[in-house]
Amino acid sequence: MKKNVTVIGAGSWGTALASVLADNGHHVTIWVRDPKLADQINTKHVNEKYLPDVELSTHIVASTDLESAVTGKPIVLLAVPSHAMRQICRQLVPFLDPEVLLIHATKGFELESLKRMSEVIMEEVPVAISSRLAVLSGPSHAEEVVLRQPTTVVIASESGESMLRSQDLLMNANFRVYTNPDLVGAEIAGALKNIIALGAGMSDGLGYGDNAKAALLTRGLAEISRLGMKLGAMPPTFAGLAGVGDLIATCTSKHSRNWRAGYLLGQGKELDDVLEHMGMVVEGVRTTNAAFALARREGVDMPITTVLYGILFEGKDPRQGVEELMRRGKTFEMSYLDPNGA
Ligand SMILES: NC(=O)C1=CN([C@@H]2O[C@H](COP(=O)(O)OP(=O)(O)OC[C@H]3O[C@@H](n4cnc5c(N)ncnc54)[C@H](OP(=O)(O)O)[C@@H]3O)[C@@H](O)[C@H]2O)C=CC1
């Protein structure tokens, strides 16, 4: 069944998801802040700023008018950066259908409150209830999705019906959608992998090799899982697409803005210059800050995050950071195998 769907946000990810929806024959509206970009999408069918060189479906209609974009729409997909989520939700509230299914595809925490995106949405949107809220996560670079390259993602929701509706909406021969009831885990895994991607880029920028990268991914996953479980996630989620899957995609790909930012930092560039140069959201920077605070609040050991926090916000030299990680005290690989019960 073809649906009326509105995508909020015409950055790389919103545009790529609108393309998937248009491929599936849905009537897609994409809400865009910039009138020039809306005009470009409607007349030239391109998004030169975020996904240049890709021809978009003529069935994607861009609008700068939030009211007409959202009113009466049964499904709204949010693809804005984490720092914009609360404000966007506030703007949406007057126009949302009382029965709307909300899917968000944002990978980050709200820095000020340390809340997950679904918590922010539930706080701001009175019609948002957990039975009609889903998160889209997993290894999915927008640049590959718009080229219809094989991609797998996960839709997580506390509601079986919302998972199945979201899966039906998005799934096609190039875009395979799995379901997972662990919304908390999918959100946390998707957000925290960006920290490790920054570290992986930094390691490459410093000239370190595959051993260092493998160490970062594996020990990164260990600390992501530790914090995630403390915050209520289910452990198997971290072994799935939203966990290890997205870690691999983000830490090893030049498409990743987080990897690229890390690479430039590893080469000695300043954070402000790097972010200006990127011109797109680098969620891992704010997420490092949020995860550092969450780890302290929850009493969870996150050595890689702590070192990255020092590099990003306290002027620590990246090489010194690596040395600190390598010289940490001796420890069991898996604390639950420690016979002394550490
Ligand atoms: N790109 C990808 O491959 C993937 C991204 N994601 C996640 O999707 C989310 C969005 O990222 P992505 O699309 O890549 O980001 P981009 O940097 O490509 O685009 C950001 C988009 O958000 C808009 N925006 C920025 N600030 C605000 C604001 N304050 N209010 C409203 N809109 C705002 C921008 O509008 P404007 O141009 O007007 O500034 C632009 O449309 C992130 O959480 C990211 O981690 C998840 C999976 C894959």
Ligand SMILES: O=C(CO)COP(=O)(O)O
């Ligand atoms: O989440 C992503 C791929 O799954 C995109 O990662 P970046 O934001 O680092 O580009």
